[in-house]
Amino acid sequence: MVDVLIIGAGVTGAAIARELARDERTILVVEKELDVCEGTSKANSGIAHAGFDAKPGTLKAQMNVRGSRMMEQLSKELDFPYRKNGSLVLAFHEEDLKTLEELLERGRRNGVEDLRIITAEEVRALEPNVSEQVCGALYAPTGAIIDPFLMNVAFAENAFVNGADFLFGAKVSHITRNQETGSYTVRIRTVKGARKEHYGQNAAALPAELTIEARTVVNAAGVYADEIHNLVSARKIHITPRRGQYLLMDKAAGGFVSATVFQCPTAMGKGVLVTPTVHGNLLVGPDSENIEEKEGTNTTAASLSYVLSRAGLTADRLPARQVITSFAGLRAHGDVGDFLLEEAEDAPDFYDAACIESPGLTSAPAIGEYMAQLIREKHPAPARPHFDGTRRGTPCVSMASLEERQKLIEQDPAYANVVCRCELVTEGEIVDAITRPLGARTLDGIKRRVRAGMGRCQAGFCMPRQMELLEEQTGLAPEEIVKSGADAFILFGESGKGVSV
Amino acid sequence: MANQIRELTCIRCPMGCQIQVTLNEEKEVVNITGNTCPRGAEYAAAEVTHPMRTVTSTVKVIGGELPVVSVKTAGDIPKDGIMACMAAINQVQVKAPVHIGDVLLENAAGLGADLVATRDVEAI
Amino acid sequence: MNTRMTRQIVVIGGGPAGLAAAAAAKKNGAEDVLILERDRVLGGILNQCIHNGFGLHTFQEELTGPEYAARFIRIVEEQQIPYLLSTIVVDLARLENGRIAVSVMNRSEGLFVIEAEAVILAMGCRERPRGALNIPGYRPAGIFTAGTAQRFVNIEGKMPGREVVILGSGDIGLIMARRMTLEGAKVKVVAELMPYSGGLKRNIVQCLNDYGIPLKLSHTVVDIKGKDRVEAVTIAEVGPDRRPIPGTEEEYTCDTLLLSCGLIPENELTGKLGADLSPVTSGPVVNESLETSIPGVYACGNVLHVHDLVDYVSEEASEAGARAAEYVSGKDCAAGEPCAIRAVDGVRYTVPAVLRIGKMRERQVIRFRVGEVFRDAEVVIELDGKSYRSVRKKIMAPGEMEQVILPKKDLEEIKPSVITIRIRTNM
Incomplete structure (x- = not known):
């Protein structure tokens, strides 16, 4: 029996796990994929929104502003990239200027600091590359950019070293409430490569099916949160996957804008933005499209060209030739429109952290706190004696100063051996990504932790070498190594067997 | 006249000359044009009567610094024997070290050419 | 960070261009030449090009890639030209004294600077990846550039696919169509966006025609299916504007998509140095001496412009090496x-x-x-x-x-x- 079982190791589930780990209780995070950060958390804008967009009085507004305020300090405690680059919402005509006034007013009511409307000249002084058509902007100095993968990884790792266990490749199939004891029986089906991670022990393989008893269940299942909720509650909810497509450009284009540049929001979302990333690339997107398929993360020619043309309104000289990859993410849009953060009315001790669409990434630290507090109030527990809320990430050789690099190399010469030449990622970093607590077991897992293969050649050169390091460090066979999903294998076995006598 | 003209792209070198081969009724080559070197004429004559190819592949290495070593047929073999040649190549395993030019299989699949290593793979 | 050494000529890259350049520099009187290679062995991409067709021009015989590389490696060894393996150049900068500071990193010596009188750029090129092609669809495993697949098969001895569609008719794609077929894979089609092939005619003949592999010109991939591993790709015909023509879509069941859609010279270092780059070739702009806009910095091989014949790379690189040797000798006319x-x-x-x-x-x-x-x-x-x-x-x-x-x-x-x-x- 575990005290709390959290479904989903995205940024929301991981943040909740870390907050709950402050107290003396057993925590198990159950994730259907083979790594953390595999759903909505991995495919979004990577923005810590200032908080002027959400309707005052909503949970979205409350969590966004609280999350935004926590973010900088948290990025230091948990060592993930954060840069307060400010954000702009551009106005192109009179109508837009009215919208800016509304946003300003909303922002003030939400408690966003230092918001102001600036003139076209001021905009161009800040961002020389924006369109000539701009006639003013809302400026939010507290807007920031973060690394969404590393924030998610950091929450999960920190929860893990403070006692939370993780199951990967474990999909919840049934949940039943035991009417006598009030606890939940959670049935799980696993996929190839499924494992249990317990801090200080080697990962253990999981059987095809297993059952876990939990006192409390937290539903942080992203676009699947409706299915999970509806397993236990008669009050059905519905989530629409709302797809957004992005294009990522080379670091050569990273200096094109310095702030995160939005257009005026529409009914479907915040519109197409143009932003630098914390690693110096340029990101444009997303569009917004309601779809049915919860795994529908495919891009489409129509949307990608729409995103480029919309982003072209923001900046007509957008360096579209520098695109190195495109991707799609699914926002978990609930029918109600706000986050659902509560104990289910007809299922005691079953908590939803559901319908987490934008600004979900920004809100994650606040949602973690909020959900932990709800559970704590009902089931108080003493503080964990040796809780350590800090984490040191993998050193980043490409961003390090010469002195820092020297020092790293002195400690371990593997930090001088470059594997991914586009992003200058060394063997030392990749080995650390694999061997650190809750380390990577997939190629995408390595990529998200240390950026190997994220550059302009997209792993063309370094994939074989990364696979070699995964084999050496984990004992996986080459044919067992996957990109991300259980069946995303890279190789079909040895050559020389195609034709025989 | 029942002479027949065949158009070929020469593969002897990367120039890729367009060669015209004239065949008589007995399927004998009577004229070759379009080639820029004697190798081209040789190729064209062979291509219309008995096409030949060099086969390159890899062979499994035991105890080497690499799992496979690259190989080639030391000369051309009949084109329709390529898959038989591959089947023979796939039967071969060698122990490291292997060196460039080492014969790994004599007269591969009886097609008239030896299989030789095209790189060094040292033992570990 | 200390300057660990000074050198007359530093050659960046130990592939066909770097080897020929270094050999020629030495032969033309440069005493102090050093080759820097990021891989674990010399030879560069030739090591995985196990097919034949190399060397007709240079050696008057038909060699495979590894054999061709071995010839040049032997020359470099005989000339006792030193080289550092698994060594990456992280920065290039021009010093006030006109020399070039080459910042280098490797496992055995850490991070250090080599001060060079002349530098020969021979870093080669990379393949255009899927992302840069803007192919829509899912992002499953099983999408490789042809060169990555070539490395898996020819060096690692592993099969990256069994049922294959190839986009792009560049030479590596054509060569891999044959290679995968010989290894028992089924290559279903090669689609080429342009109305002509991007590769050599001989490769169309001996890699596609010999094996009955269809080449569809003016076609491109418009969708990729499969969440984990590639399950199918959709190909459509394109019009003169290179946009897909609706209604021409054809789905091919497959587990692998290979891309052979162009090579891009790797000039990130050249850019850091401040040398002028050509927007057409993506390589540096050079004069008759193959010298870039930075005096004493030469370029050759695929870092300069993409070649289709290694023999011409060697020829060009030899010239760059000779010119660099003249430069450091001070015998400038x-x-x-x-x-x-x-x-x-x-x-x-x-x-x-x-x-x-x-x-x-x-x-x-x-x-x-x-x-x-x-x-x-x-x-x-x-x-x-x-x-x-x-x-x-x-x-x-x-x-x-x-x-x-x-x-x-x-x-x-x-x-x-x-x-x-x-x-x-x-x-």
């Missing part, structure tokens, strides 16, 4: 006024792009590529707008590099300030 070469009317670029007549060899090779397929056309060379010479060509295609030769004595006589190279078609 008068250069003369620079004369620009303009590539117009179907000629995409030329290498070199600038000639200093005083520094020309007796016969100057000008290499170029055309932008479309030309049949029965003329390459016309003009000096200061006046027709100088023309060469008739039966066929010219973007996939095959062309060259013309300019004799020094003619240019010395005429002293042109602009040379124009254009294609004239018979209308």
Whole structure:
């Protein structure tokens, strides 16, 4: 029996796990994929929104502003990239200027600091590359950019070293409430490569099916949160996957804008933005499209060209030739429109952290706190004696100063051996990504932790070498190594067997 | 006249000359044009009567610094024997070290050419 | 960070270009040459190009890639030219004394700087990945550039696919179509966006036609299916605007998509150094000596412009090596006024792009590529707008590099300030 079982190791589930780990209780995070950060958390804008967009009085507004305020300090405690680059919402005509006034007013009511409307000249002084058509902007100095993968990884790792266990490749199939004891029986089906991670022990393989008893269940299942909720509650909810497509450009284009540049929001979302990333690339997107398929993360020619043309309104000289990859993410849009953060009315001790669409990434630290507090109030527990809320990430050789690099190399010469030449990622970093607590077991897992293969050649050169390091460090066979999903294998076995006598 | 003209792209070198081969009724080559070197004429004559190819592949290495070593047929073999040649190549395993030019299989699949290593793979 | 050593000539890259450049530099009198190679062995991409067809020009015999590389490695070993393996150059900067600071990292020596009198850039190129092609669809495993697949099969001895679709008809894609077929895979189709192949004609014959693999020109991939591993790709015909024509879609069940859609010279370091880059080739702009806009910095091979023949890479690299040796020897003759070469009317670029007549060899090779397929056309060379010479060509295609030769004595006589190279078609 575990005290709390959290479904989903995205940024929301991981943040909740870390907050709950402050107290003396057993925590198990159950994730259907083979790594953390595999759903909505991995495919979004990577923005810590200032908080002027959400309707005052909503949970979205409350969590966004609280999350935004926590973010900088948290990025230091948990060592993930954060840069307060400010954000702009551009106005192109009179109508837009009215919208800016509304946003300003909303922002003030939400408690966003230092918001102001600036003139076209001021905009161009800040961002020389924006369109000539701009006639003013809302400026939010507290807007920031973060690394969404590393924030998610950091929450999960920190929860893990403070006692939370993780199951990967474990999909919840049934949940039943035991009417006598009030606890939940959670049935799980696993996929190839499924494992249990317990801090200080080697990962253990999981059987095809297993059952876990939990006192409390937290539903942080992203676009699947409706299915999970509806397993236990008669009050059905519905989530629409709302797809957004992005294009990522080379670091050569990273200096094109310095702030995160939005257009005026529409009914479907915040519109197409143009932003630098914390690693110096340029990101444009997303569009917004309601779809049915919860795994529908495919891009489409129509949307990608729409995103480029919309982003072209923001900046007509957008360096579209520098695109190195495109991707799609699914926002978990609930029918109600706000986050659902509560104990289910007809299922005691079953908590939803559901319908987490934008600004979900920004809100994650606040949602973690909020959900932990709800559970704590009902089931108080003493503080964990040796809780350590800090984490040191993998050193980043490409961003390090010469002195820092020297020092790293002195400690371990593997930090001088470059594997991914586009992003200058060394063997030392990749080995650390694999061997650190809750380390990577997939190629995408390595990529998200240390950026190997994220550059302009997209792993063309370094994939074989990364696979070699995964084999050496984990004992996986080459044919067992996957990109991300259980069946995303890279190789079909040895050559020389195609034709025989 | 029942002479027949065949158009070929020469593969002897990367120039890729367009060669015209004239065949008589007995399927004998009577004229070759379009080639820029004697190798081209040789190729064209062979291509219309008995096409030949060099086969390159890899062979499994035991105890080497690499799992496979690259190989080639030391000369051309009949084109329709390529898959038989591959089947023979796939039967071969060698122990490291292997060196460039080492014969790994004599007269591969009886097609008239030896299989030789095209790189060094040292033992570990 | 300390300057660990000074060198006359540092060659960045130990592939075909770097090896030939280093050997030529040494042969031409440079005593102190060092090769820096990021891989664990010398030879570069040739190590995985196990097919034959190399060396006809250089050695008058037909060699495979590894054999060709071994010839040059032996020369470098015989000349006792030192090299560092698994060593990456992280930065290049020009010092006030005119030398080049080469910042280097490797496992055994850490991070250090080599101060070089001259540098030869020979870093090669990379393949255009899926993302840069904007192919929509899912992002499953099973999408490889042809070169990555080639490495898996030929070096690691592993099969990256069983049922294969190839997008792009570049030479590596064609070679891999045959290689995968020989290994028992089924290559279903090669789709090429352009109305002509990007590879050599001989490779169409011996890699596709020999095995009955269809080549669909003016076709592209419009969708990729499969969440974890590739399950199918959809191919559609494109119109003259290169956009897919609705209604022409065809789905191919497969587990693998190989991409052979162009090579991009790797010039991130060249950019850091501040050398002028050509937007057409993505390589540095060089003069007759293969010298970049930074004095003492030379470029050769695929880092300069993408070649289709390694023999020409060796030839070009030998010239760069010889020129660098002359540079460090101080035996520099008068250069003369620079004369620009303009590539117009179907000629995409030329290498070199600038000639200093005083520094020309007796016969100057000008290499170029055309932008479309030309049949029965003329390459016309003009000096200061006046027709100088023309060469008739039966066929010219973007996939095959062309060259013309300019004799020094003619240019010395005429002293042109602009040379124009254009294609004239018979209308």
